[in-house]
Amino acid sequence: MVIPTSIRFLVFLSLAGLAIFQPINFAFADTVKLPSTSVEATDGSKTTASFMFDITSATSVSRLNTQQTLDLKMSLKPDPADIGHKGAIYAIFVKNNTFFLLNADRRFTVWNGGGATLRPFSEQVVLEAEISVNLLSGKLDSAGEYLVFLAYSLEGQFVLDYTKSPFVLTVHAAQQSPLVDAAFSVFATSLESKVIQTRCVACHVTGGLARNSALQFQRTATGSALNNLSMLQSYLGSAGNSANTLLTKATGGNSHPGGPQIIKDSDDYKAMLQVLTLLEQDQKQRSEGIAYSFNAVQPDAPPSGSSLLLAAVQLEPREATLRRATILFQNRAPTVDELARVRQGDDKTLRAAVRELMSGPQFRDFIVRATNDRLLTEGTENQPINDHFVNYAVLRNLAYDVQFNEGDDAWNQKYRSRITDAASRASGELIAHVIINERPYSEILTAEYMMMNPLLNQVLGGTAVFPATAGGSDFLPSKITQFYPAKEITGSPKHPIAGTKVLSRGTPMADYPHAGILTDFAFLARYPTTATNRNRARARWTLYHFLGIDIEKSAQRPTNEAALSDRNNPTLSNPACSVCHAVLDPVAGAFQNWSEHQIYRVNGDDSLDGFYKFPPNGARSLYQQGDRWYRDMRAPGLFEKPLTNRDYTLRELASRIVEEPGFNTAAVLFWWPAIFGSKPVELPAVASDQGFAEKNTAYLAQQSAIDEFATVLKSRRNAKDLLVEMVMSPWYSAQTSTNYAFQAIHLEADLGSEQLLTPDQIASKTLNLTGVLWRSNETPDGMLYSYYKNIKVLLGGIDSRGVTERATLLTPSMTSILQTHAIESSCPIVVKDFGLPAAKRRLFTKVSENLTPLPAAHQTTVEVTSSSPTNWQEHKVTAQIPAKGANIRISFLNPFCDWNGTTCTDQRYLLIDAVTLRHNPSGTTLRLEANAPGTSIIGKKLDCFLDGSNASFFSDCALNIFLNLDDAYELDIIAHMSARQSTTKPERAQAFIEVLSAADIITANTANALLIKSQIVDLFQKLHGSSYALNSKQVQQTYALFSVALIAAQQSGKTQIDNCQTWIDGKFFSDLLTPNQLSLARSPDPKGGNFYAINFNYVNPLLANYTLDRSGAKRAWMAVVTYMLGHYDYIYE
Incomplete structure (x- = not known):
């Protein structure tokens, strides 16, 4: 029978009202009957049906726990009109916002909430006056709140009578049993310090000789006794392990590599037997009965997807993951086609798209940079x-x-x-x-x-x-x-x-x-060697990088006086020292052939230091002819296996390392910060520390993920597979937490966190998105020299020496430098992009360099050929003057001054006497002197000023005439101008005459304004990866910024961009000039230096053309680009 989908919404509505529904306080009894709840019908009809719910246990039900065997039973009193008919009964349990449907076999399955998939657990039931049905008998193994909804329907009908409010069961985590308490008491007093810490941890620790054993103890720390007892519990809970197995090995049996550690029937043996017996008894009690586990199953989940921690997150859209991966691996934004393919596809499509990013020079640079970070x-x-x-x-x-x-x-x-x-x-x-x-x-x-x-x-x-x-x-x-x-x-x-x-x-x-x-x-x-270090630094970092063993954390440094005063070769013979050196020193021996200067057998036959071979105090040396390694140290090897090849010891060591399980785990740890942006959480040691529980949970979840990622690498040996799975996992793509209870853990784990880009990544991102190579130069040998590397530590980067970890949070100095990057880069970005053909532009594909919201009614460039300042000429243009406000503006385009430090030895300037306006066709005229009302001069006062009634322009200056006409008119605009021409430059003085609307730019709704907003939408997508509508707040605010900057530029009267630092773009000329032009603009240093010399006499006129900005639009776009490059969404990915 199919039930209407309305039941799903009714259950959700019932859940929404739980805030006022209080959990039941159970009385101390073996059985408790929960009060009946109100029942409603899905079609809104009246019903008098009722449900009851009973909980029965052999122990008290006043506080239910996860180790308690429970009988859950429901009773139904159907509506009197339904008695005698056949019906079906339903039960839905809700745990952690997941629906579980009780089936006829008394198993629970995840229910999607749809009416079409709702099925009864009991059918063909004759409805009597009261019916009792057992729902389950067993343990609820997950602590928390359980909500139980019950319903019934008549056979062949589509109406449900259901409980509007759920029955609520609160199940607590079982407290540690008395058996475990007793085991811990014996363990802490008789075994932890006396046996575990003095004998077992010599091998059974991470990176120890027994690193592959199921028993991995924790060295002495707060909580280590409890953790080590838990390790014994875990060991006994694994198939094939028992107290007898462990005791046999501890006494030297079963070919225990560590030999006997305790003597049979000794006090240590008896204490261990007592602890293990108590733990086995506890596990036997826990295993009795059926345990019901209410965990949602997520098919086709990425690694760790089944973890509760990762299940409680919402993943970002696939397009967002692709963009972040493209920025990470390729330092560019994904193309429109790449985004469309992922948007229309599934996870398999995204996985393939991510893998396609793993090639080319940018991906190579990512690998090189990440390698150096480690x-x-x-x-x-x-x-x-x-x-x-x-x-x-x-x-x-x-x-x-x-x-x-x-x-x-x-x-x-x-x-x-x-x-x-x-x-x-x-x-x-x-x-x-x-x-x-x-x-x-x-x-x-x-x-x-x-x-x-x-x-x-x-x-x-x-x-x-x-x-x-x-x-x-x-x-x-x-x-x-x-x-x-x-x-x-x-x-x-x-x-x-x-x-x-x-x-x-x-x-x-x-x-x-x-x-x-x-x-x-x-x-x-x-990681150099010295006469006392003896390659131990090289060994320490080899173990760390390629086996995941941090030897310095594998044991506590000895602090007792006896160990510290031992001078009898303690690294070899003192247990307090040898516990680490037993692993470290054989690996150091593998580097025996390499000297402190990286020379193979620098002495001819060996690389042993001279102090060892020939002691300066004349003491007898242990060295013998033919020795390659120190006789007072352990022989070269890896863990318990010696190396046999004396000439190619590192080759043999390498072959041993890559066969270790730890090699794959270390590879995951190697790439974890590069992919996820932060190092894995370390195991917290002090249980009383704030956030211990959250850190511990995050640590365990990450270790599970690390193991799963390592399995991927082990099975295929292909690092691309590993990197793809890491990007596809929730550790990379988690967006928000869906469960408040996990938020603190997610925060500790940096789950899915956006990364603060490194200095190299920001520079590369700017290069690939905008074309500007920030503070870098191309060199004749093909390398790039980056000046920003001089400040990369201040920018959160590393110098690989004193500063070895990248900043993950912004600092004031970083913010200041990043703003400098945005400001410096904005002009080269804008002028270079507009200098390219439209088809080759990266950013400004929808607008031209002079496009403004209010299109000019008229624009004309005129050449003033006057031979002297007193030789006045008339220059006429005819234009349509808009109604309700217009500006007639005459700008000087090409001022020139050959400055010798005191004065201009040669000069070009412009003079404007007046402007005559003549109406067509009436011929009515109006002459406006430069100082007439309604006229104004734009530009620097020292260079743009009135001389009597004349306007004198010695720099970028403009004369503006404001007209406010009732209607639009066609006028002849006659400018009376003269000029002084340069005696050394052939170009004549030029003036730019334009007619502009005086309407409000910010509120303009012209086709040009819409085009500019559309370009802003594209910039957000390109630079931030954000999609906004044309009328969104973000676009409107950015358009307002563009408008304000445009008004300021136009009011400045300047037609050139001041101080455009094109030099900060190392590819400015190579991107804009032809090969022939480029050879004239720069040439290799004639003295043999690895840099280019610039021919500024050739370059400066070219730069003036690129930085020409008559309309002010380029400067307006500079403001927009500065804003976008300094935004959080640009510097974080």
Whole structure:
């Protein structure tokens, strides 16, 4: 039987009235009968039917809990007119705003609220005077409020008699059982500090030797005892685990790698047996009976979509996700076609669109930038590739020749800084190469090559073959072929500036031991080794970046006096130290062949430091001939597995790392901040801290998501798959919280939060959306030099050395600089876009450069050929003068002054004597002197002024005549003008005569005004990703800003934009000029510097043409662009 959809709305209306419906206070009894509620019929007819609801339990029902077995029973007294007929009975439970329908098999399924899907749990029931039916017997395993709606209908009819108000059950989370309390008491006093913290955590912790075990304990912290007991509970709750299994391993059985940790029948053993027995008894009690779980199922959900935390959010529209992903990966807005395809498609369409973004130079830059954010390779203290060492003979001899002939400054300017920049970028280029070409992600460590640009390829003897057009930003896989062992080299005497020149080289190393990032020059330089550090920094960050192990947080640093005073090699033998060093030092040993200057076996046969091999105090050294590693440290290895290859230890280490489960988890952690904008939540340690519960919940939810993302990478080894799933997840696309109870958790987790763009991202976004390369220059070698990087720390960025974490919130200094970015960029953006052909414009595709809301009635440019200031000429134009207010304006277009610091040695200026207005066809005339009423002069007073009755214009000036005519008239406008011409410039003085309506621009409703508003709508979509209607508040306010700026520009009298800082746009000339013009405008530095010299004599006249703004419209658009670039929606994505 199909029930009308009105039942859905009736249930929703009933829910809406719950504010006045109070939960029942149960009496202390094994059974409680809830008071009956009023019943109504869906067709509005009267009914006397009633429902009752009983709750029965073996224990008290005064406070229901999740471990209590309940019998829920309903009783129905149908309307007397329905007695004797057959009917159907319905039950709907509501939990967390989700509807669950009771089915005939007494199972619950999610109900969508539609009448067409409403089904009874009991049919063909003969309706008697009173009917009792059992609804469920078992546990309600989720705490919270349950709402129960009941209804019945007659067979073959479409009318429901239903409970208008629900029966309400409040179920509390079960308190910890006495069995667990007893177990905790024993655990805390007899096991936590004595056994767990002193023995078990040596291996059973994150990153420990038993890192893959189901038992992962927490080191000593507030709440660690409770957490570790919970870990035992979780262990016992997993299939195949038992108290006997754990005790057998703890005593050394079942091939326990850690050997015996407790002795059978000892006090420790008995305490552990007692705790485990109590926990097993508790689990047995909890498992008895049926448990009903009311959790909504979301099919086809992205990773973590089934989590309650993520279910309580509303996702942003797919178009919004695509825009944010396009800005993130490509630094541009999505195209109209891309948006349309996603809008009309489904999640599969969006997933495909996101994946298509993962290619090209912009995506490569995203990967390189994100890699540096983690590895910080741009922050090396010393040169990644040290040009002083003779091992790289090609590099050494090139450096020698330049330094010998031109000095060290020339070498630094021409080569050293470029080599350092390229080497610092190589690790990011390697990861980009692996991801873009969809190679196995493990290759970031196992690659037997490195990424080189043409310069690195030249000085290292690389195997890559570059096209002739390749520049410094082009990288290809390459192998080093010109590395020579030191013992093969013969060098010249050392020059005080140029150093040593390689005279003979011997045989280069046949197979340079590339091992991906592990042998990357900048990685080794960023985490240098010393005589005391012994590669531990390199090992620490290898474990952190590629296995997700933060060794410094894996154990508390020893504070007791005995441990701190131990001088007997404590890292090897003192448990307080070895707990970390057992994991750290073998990985350090894998770097044994690499020196502090990133040279392979710098000593010829090893890279051991001289203090160890030859102690300065004459003490006996542990070193023996042929040693590659320190004898007082653990042998090279990873966890419990030693490394066997002494020549290619890092290759072997890399192959071991990528097989570890932690490698995939570490990859997710590596990319988490780059995709989601913040680091994952750390596990809170102090239970009494404010927000502990929210942080803990957020942490657990994120760890679940991290595990699921890691599974994606493990199964496919394709990082694009990982990045796509991360973008498709609610962690990226969540928009709003739909459940108040989760809002604090969502806030802690930064769920779906918009990201404050980095300085590089803002600059790249501005470049790709507007075409302006902010505070950057193109260089002859194809690289970009960005001046804004000098202030990027103030802008929230990092320098990869002192400041290593990006700002996620705006500061006053950041706000000030971002406003500077908006102001500086606005003029180049506007004048360059209007300087391009309409088909190539990025922004202003609907308006022309002089379009204003009130179109000019007439515009004419006239040439004043007067030979002297006293040679007056008449210049006539004929125009239609609008009624109800009009302005006749005469502007001076081309003033000129050759200023020598004191005066103008040559000059061009304009004089206006009067303007005569003659009516057609009557011939009536009116002569208006420049100082007549109704006339005014616009411009600087020092340069635009009255001299008697004449107007003298020495700069951008205008004479304005206001007319207020009852009707429109055709008039001849005769301007009486003269000029002084320049003696060095051939161009004659020019005046611009126009007739403008004096109507209110802001309230104008002309076709031009609508076109400008339509352009504003497009700008919002392009720059902010926001869609607004033409009459929306946002568009109207922005149009008002345009209008006010336009009025100010027109009232200034200027026809040129002052101080348009085109120099801040590194692509201004290359985008606007032809190749021939560009070669005349700039040329490479004649002294060999990596920059262009500008020919200002050629460039300045071109700039004057681009910054010409007769109507003031360009300046009005500058105001709009400044507003939009400084807006929250521009600097956050």
